[in-house]
Amino acid sequence: AQSVTQPDIHITVSEGASLELRCNYSYGATPYLFWYVQSPGQGLQLLLKYFSGDTLVQGIKGFEAEFKRSQSSFNLRKPSVHWSDAAEYFCAVGGSWGKLQFGAGTQVVVTP
Amino acid sequence: DVKVTQSSRYxxxxxxxxxxxxxxxxMDHENMFWYRQDPGLGLRLIYFSYDVKMKEKGDIPEGYSVSREKKERFSLILESASTNQTSMYLCASxxxxxxxxxxxxxxxxxxxxL
Structure with a gap:
């Protein structure tokens, strides 16, 4: 069965600094991978997705993620964070019937 | 843009x-899902549906049921609500x-x- 691990529960970053969120997955075949963001009191918004091809994928809001099969990782990055990036971030792997297996999430706090 | 509307915020x-x-x-999506979200536990799948009148149990179906009579609508039912069902509920398609x-x-x- 597939699983997703987000090792960092909480990350604090200064505005303008770079951000990297870690995601490790367990899946037997080529995974379909997603990153979502959830602002306070809102639903989840898709940031980016990986299915195949180029291992560096670009998403919305200036985010990118890199798929590394050898490390079973799909880490999310942003070169320079803005205060509006404060939110909770979820990594997910796609499975049968369109189901997604989510990680527990990483809460990002942005300080001035 | 896809619009998924939940009837109540609170x-x-x-x-x-x-x-x-x-x-x-x-958006005429075939699949619909119900999750509950609790701090530190992420999103857990309660039920999902891949077609009208079809439903499948997710990871935590106990105490819940669902109904999908029309393609665009997916209802989650708490048969007899209990305090441990206090949570954030998210629908997806x-x-x-x-x-x-x-x-x-x-x-x-x-x-x-309560």
């Missing part, structure tokens, strides 16, 4: 009540049945059972 009910949470999507389809989420219903 709901307060009493233990033992039958509670209905409604979700409507406007996606196209077709492949694992490569992203899910689109509503804004959630924060349910409190």
């Amino acid at each position: 709901l307060v009910k009493r233990t033992g009540e039958k509670v209905f949470l409604e979700c409507v999507q406007d 996606s196209a077709r049945q492949g694992g490569n389809q992203p899910q689109h989420f509503g804004d959630g219903t924060r349910l409190s059972i």
Whole structure:
């Protein structure tokens, strides 16, 4: 069965600094991978997705993620964070019937 | 853009009540999902549906049921609400049945059972 691990529960970053969120997955075949963001009191918004091809994928809001099969990782990055990036971030792997297996999430706090 | 609408943002009910949470999507998606979200546990799948009148149990179906009479609408039912069902409930939809389809989420219903 597939699983997703987000090792960092909480990350604090200064505005303008770079951000990297870690995601490790367990899946037997080529995974379909997603990153979502959830602002306070809102639903989840898709940031980016990986299915195949180029291992560096670009998403919305200036985010990118890199798929590394050898490390079973799909880490999310942003070169320079803005205060509006404060939110909770979820990594997910796609499975049968369109189901997604989510990680527990990483809460990002942005300080001035 | 896909629009997934949940009928209530906040709901307060009493233990033992039958509670209905409604979700409507406007993109003719085949798949619909109900999750609950609790701090530190991420999103856990309660039920999903891949077609009208079809339903499948997710990871935590106990105490819940669902109904999908029309393609665009997916209802979550708490048969007899209990305090441990106080949570944020999220509905989502996606196209077709492949694992490569992203899910689109509503804004959630924060349910409190007193």
